[in-house]
Amino acid sequence: MEVNEFINQNLIKMNLVSEDKDSVIKEMIEIMAKNDIITDKEEVIKKAMEREEKGTTGVGKGVAIPHVKSDAVKRPAVAFGRSDAGIDYGSMDEKLSHLFFLITVPEESHDEHLKLLAQLSRNLVHDDFRDSLLEAKDEEEIMSILENI
Amino acid sequence: MKKIVAVTSCPTGIAHTYMASESLEEAAKKMDVQMKVETQGSVGVENELSEQDIKEADAVIIAADTNVSHERFGGKSIVEVAVADAIDDAESLINQALEKAEKGEKTEVNANLNSQVSDEKSKRKAKRSGPYKHLMTGVSFMLPFVVAGGLSIALSFVFGINAAEQEGSLAAALMQIGGDSAFALMVPILAGYIAFSIADRPGIAPGMIGGMLASSIGAGFLGGIIAGFLAGYVTQWLKENIKLPENLQGLMPVLVLPFLSSLIIGLLMIYLIGPPVEGIMNGLESWLQGMTDANAVLLGLILGAMMAFDMGGPVNKAAYTFSVGLLGSEIYGPMAAVMAAGMTPPLGLALATVLFKNRFTNQEIEAGKPAWFMGISFITEGAIPFAAADPIRVIPSIMTGSAITGALSMLFGVGLRAPHGGIFVLPIPNVVTNLGFYALAIIAGTIVTTFMLRILKPKLAE
Numbered sequence: 001m002e003v004n005e006f007i008n009q010n011l012i013k014m015n016l017v018s019e020d021k022d023s024v025i026k027e028m029i030e031i032m033a034k035n036d037i038i039t040d041k042e043e044v045i046k047k048a049m050e051r052e053e054k055g056t057t058g059v060g061k062g063v064a065i066p067h068v069k070s071d072a073v074k075r076p077a078v079a080f081g082r083s084d085a086g087i088d089y090g091s092m093d094e095k096l097s098h099l100f101f102l103i104t105v106p107e108e109s110h111d112e113h114l115k116l117l118a119q120l121s122r123n124l125v126h127d128d129f130r131d132s133l134l135e136a137k138d139e140e141e142i143m144s145i146l147e148n149i
Numbered sequence: 150m151k152k153i154v155a156v157t158s159c160p161t162g163i164a165h166t167y168m169a170s171e172s173l174e175e176a177a178k179k180m181d182v183q184m185k186v187e188t189q190g191s192v193g194v195e196n197e198l199s200e201q202d203i204k205e206a207d208a209v210i211i212a213a214d215t216n217v218s219h220e221r222f223g224g225k226s227i228v229e230v231a232v233a234d235a236i237d238d239a240e241s242l243i244n245q246a247l248e249k250a251e252k253g254e255k256t257e258v259n260a261n262l263n264s265q266v267s268d269e270k271s272k273r274k275a276k277r278s279g280p281y282k283h284l285m286t287g288v289s290f291m292l293p294f295v296v297a298g299g300l301s302i303a304l305s306f307v308f309g310i311n312a313a314e315q316e317g318s319l320a321a322a323l324m325q326i327g328g329d330s331a332f333a334l335m336v337p338i339l340a341g342y343i344a345f346s347i348a349d350r351p352g353i354a355p356g357m358i359g360g361m362l363a364s365s366i367g368a369g370f371l372g373g374i375i376a377g378f379l380a381g382y383v384t385q386w387l388k389e390n391i392k393l394p395e396n397l398q399g400l401m402p403v404l405v406l407p408f409l410s411s412l413i414i415g416l417l418m419i420y421l422i423g424p425p426v427e428g429i430m431n432g433l434e435s436w437l438q439g440m441t442d443a444n445a446v447l448l449g450l451i452l453g454a455m456m457a458f459d460m461g462g463p464v465n466k467a468a469y470t471f472s473v474g475l476l477g478s479e480i481y482g483p484m485a486a487v488m489a490a491g492m493t494p495p496l497g498l499a500l501a502t503v504l505f506k507n508r509f510t511n512q513e514i515e516a517g518k519p520a521w522f523m524g525i526s527f528i529t530e531g532a533i534p535f536a537a538a539d540p541i542r543v544i545p546s547i548m549t550g551s552a553i554t555g556a557l558s559m560l561f562g563v564g565l566r567a568p569h570g571g572i573f574v575l576p577i578p579n580v581v582t583n584l585g586f587y588a589l590a591i592i593a594g595t596i597v598t599t600f601m602l603r604i605l606k607p608k609l610a611e
Contacts, residue, residue: 051161054160054214055159055160055214055232055233056233057165059165059168059233059236059237060233060237061237065164065165067161067163068161069191092234092236093237101164103163103164105163105191109191111192111193114162114163114190114191114192115192117163117164118163118164118166118188118190118192119167121163121164121166121167121171122168122170122171123171124168125168125172125175125236126171126175
């Protein structure tokens, strides 16, 4: 199992245009839809919003990780988006979020997929990992950072 | 060096659980605190805390947005927060936990039997997966029909065993409710909800149709189980593999899926699966009806022992499902044996805690009181806390008692028309045949269980 099975350059958006929480979730899900990863966009949006209602996925330190587990997801995938201006995501620490990881997995997923996603999540806690994502110049550089987790 | 153990968990179990775990570990490293974090995520439980870990820990941190059981942390200093708090500021959490430990603030964990049992039940439910989960979903949806059907039939016998043959009588009406309607729906509901569990809503139609066919062909609950699984997996496969152009996709759930899946399941049931399963069911039914005493005792022994073996786990449920399924074939003996055998483990343990106090801890003696109630209510899980504390001695004891109860119930030819309810269904007329002997079987098993516990369990040191 390799990181590039989850994410590729097409799933990376360096300049998110959204300015608020709802639209950034939709913008990220749109990336998934364009890449044929989900079958039912509305369903995925609904699930993502439901998850946010249970507790924000804006985990602070400028990171948000909306995620969806649904039958409307064809395969496990991660979309990455960056907003240099920052978006008010209702984060724990009330700061703006800059790094967005949308994680989608089907209802039934292999453990190894989930373990890799767990590994990605663990890395997000580290300052230098986040800083390198913030400083990366282009999609290619983001990919090489992610491939080294 | 101070040691802290922690549990992290979040609703989806994909990201937060692990971020919180990493944060805690990182912060602990910085603060020179020993830390072990158990993650309860979508992969299941990882890095599980052992009893040893918990014993050595100075404090416990629970960072979870789900319900994490406290039972095992009894008497520890516990700090409980939302999972996000651990990601956000793990350092202050650790300080908080150590402070609490310093002050000696221990959290009293309510260790009463009822909450332990319901905890254990929900844990098992969550752990169920694959075919076993699907089968149990089907069974749980079927049970209300069995209860309504069985009790209505029993009531109709109040007017005499053949009273229902009198057209227009109340007895006939009760029979129509119970036998012709509720019991007739049993197998279709079972099959429909097995398929539902596998393929979601599209599974229900083919599942129920397959179950109905199993019923009418005479393939009974075995046929129904097969129909349910077939319908579920076939529908799931169709869902994933039929690709319609986008503008026709609306037709999938309303036209394509129900028609195709029902057609496939229906034809399979009628031509391929129905006939052999009907043969098996007929064989089973006539064997059960014409069973010699020796075979009846043997069956009772096996079913009884199964009921006690894992107290509500898969083996117990296999015996239970088998017996409930047979109610649909109007065979009531195994149901009686199984319910009786499921009642004796908590009853026997409760009696033992009264008679042989020096063999149980104070906590167990306390737990003995609600165990009486669980026993008479047919909640076998009431024995779990005792069995968990001392499985090697408790499980053989309760299995012996249950096996004897099951065997006696079969030997006495007791029949039971209700699938659940413990002693509370027994006063309803005709629900149980041979009530006196049934009580005798239950009492005998209870005493045997108690006696076995007396032999196997050593006296506790003062």
